[in-house]
Amino acid sequence: MSTSDASTPASADRSLRGLLLLLATIAGVAVANIYYNQPLLDNFRQSFPNSASWVGVVPAVTQLGYAAGMLLLAPLGDRFDRRKLVLLQTAGMCVTLVIAAAAQNLPVLIAASLAIGVLATIAQQAVPFAAELAPPAQRGQAVGTVMSGLLLGILLARTAAGLIAEYFGWRTVFGASVVALLVLAVVIILRLPKSKPTSTLPYGKLLVSMWHLVVEHRALREASLTGAAMFAAFSIFWSVLALLLAGAPFHLGPQAAGLFGIVGAAGAMAAPLAGKFSDRRGPRAIISVSIALVAVxxxxxxxxxxxxxGLVIGVIILDIGVQAAQISNQSRIYALKPDARSRVNTVYMVAYFIGGALGSGVGAVVWPTFGWAGVSIAGLAFAALAGWNHSRGKRHAVTAS
Incomplete structure (x- = not known):
């Protein structure tokens, strides 16, 4: 045959779908590592009774590590082959997880958790990689597919860790993650293509250039604030849910809160559909609907x-809204500067996680004084902030045109 089957449009579509599913798996398996420790705090307390009062530091330093990794490692995707970066970070993650599983005292576990957070930014190489592989007309759908994997990793990590720890102990959670990452590394070597670096900037200038991107692109600033407000709303709910379920009239334990992650997975499954609508109708329209869903x-x-x-219904609406807005925002920003997608993604995601931390902090302050009603009002306020910022950006876009 003079023409390979792989050159036909149908074969190309199948190949792209396969690569996007692989990237979605990479994103989900990687990001899950920063959430595994959250349902294990009581297990840590029992294993390290002399340091019991410090176990809450473990998830905190993991999130701090993730923020640092986004800022310091994620931009390298513009400078180097993303496939190589993913494999190197995966190898480092496996070593770190083994150290965590074998930790004989809490300081070692805390140090390993910080490194786990830094290296889990593998997920932030997968999303811009998808934007690079997909043609412009399918970029939103491609980003949606990978983001569905990332959100599934976030939502299901707590459930998986709780179940494994209950039957096999908390150390097995980290061991199981090593096995999953090793299997994934083999598939990456066999299936994932190399990416083409788009920048020759030295590392220091690469980091500094992110500030120039913020100054240069109003749409990036707008998308970042909208995304931060939406993730703040998302985080305020999930950070307080376990406290609500523990009290009257529910009297449910942490496993029940973890099971809500399965309900929230409905939002992740809707992500590719949201991306498709973003490609067809434009991201602004989808973001407007998403903000309304979060408010509802x-x-x-x-x-x-x-x-x-009622909580189950609300979780489904919340996760669909947040996820659809995330995909549409990322579809917008990846089109701003194709040769700087990793850096653009870093700016957006750093703002996004700052919003998440703000939401969790507000929840911790509001819950003891104002209860669930106060949490709901605060979440509505974050949605209103996103709506105000989005509408202001829309007016500016109309004026500019």
């Missing part, structure tokens, strides 16, 4: 302080 979810939450069914 907090109205539902406010009316569901004693209703599991």
């Amino acid at each position: 979810s907090f109205v539902v939450f406010g009316l569901s302080a004693t209703s599991i069914a």
Whole structure:
């Protein structure tokens, strides 16, 4: 045959779908590592009774490590082959997870957790890689597919860790992750193509250039603030849910809160559809609908302080709204400067996780004083902030045109 089957449009589409599913798996398996320790705090307390009061540092330093990794490692995707970066970080993650699993005292576990957070930014190589592989008309759908894997990793990590720890102990959680990463590394070597570096800037200038991107692109600033406000709303709910379920009338343990992650997975499954609509209707329209969905979810939450069914409905609406906005925002920013997608993604995701930390902090302050009603109002306020910023950006776009 003079023409390879791989050159036909149908074969090309199948090949792209396969690569996107692989990238989605990479994102989900990688990011899950920063959430495994959250349901294991009581296990750590029992294993290290002399340091019991410090176990809360473990998830905190993991999140800090992830933020540092986004800032310091994620931009390297513009400078080097992303496939090589993914494999190197995967190898480093396996070593770090083994250290965590074998930790005989809490300081070692804390240090390993910091490194786990830094290296888990493998996920932030997968998303811009998808934007690079997909043609412009399918970029939103491609980003949505990979982001669905990332969100599934976030939502299901707590459930998986809780179940494994209950039957096999907390050290097995980290061991199981090593096995998953090693299998994934083999598939990456066999299936993932190399990426083409788009920058020759030295490392220091590469980091400094992110500030220039913020100054240069109004759309990046707008998307970052909208995304931060939406993730703040998302985080305020998930950071307080376990406290709500532990009290009257539910009296449910942490496993019940973890199981809500399975409910939230409905939002992840809707991600590729949201990306497709973003490609067809434009990202601005989808973001507007997404913000409205998040606002509705907090109205539902406010009316569901004693209703599991209401909370389930609210979780589905919240996760679909947040996920659809995330995909549409990223579809917008990846089109701004194709040769700087990793750096653009870093700016956006750093703002995004700052918003998440703010949401968790507000939840910790509001819950003891104002209860669930206060949390619902605060979540609605974050949605209103996203709506105000988005509408201001829309007016500016109309004026500029």
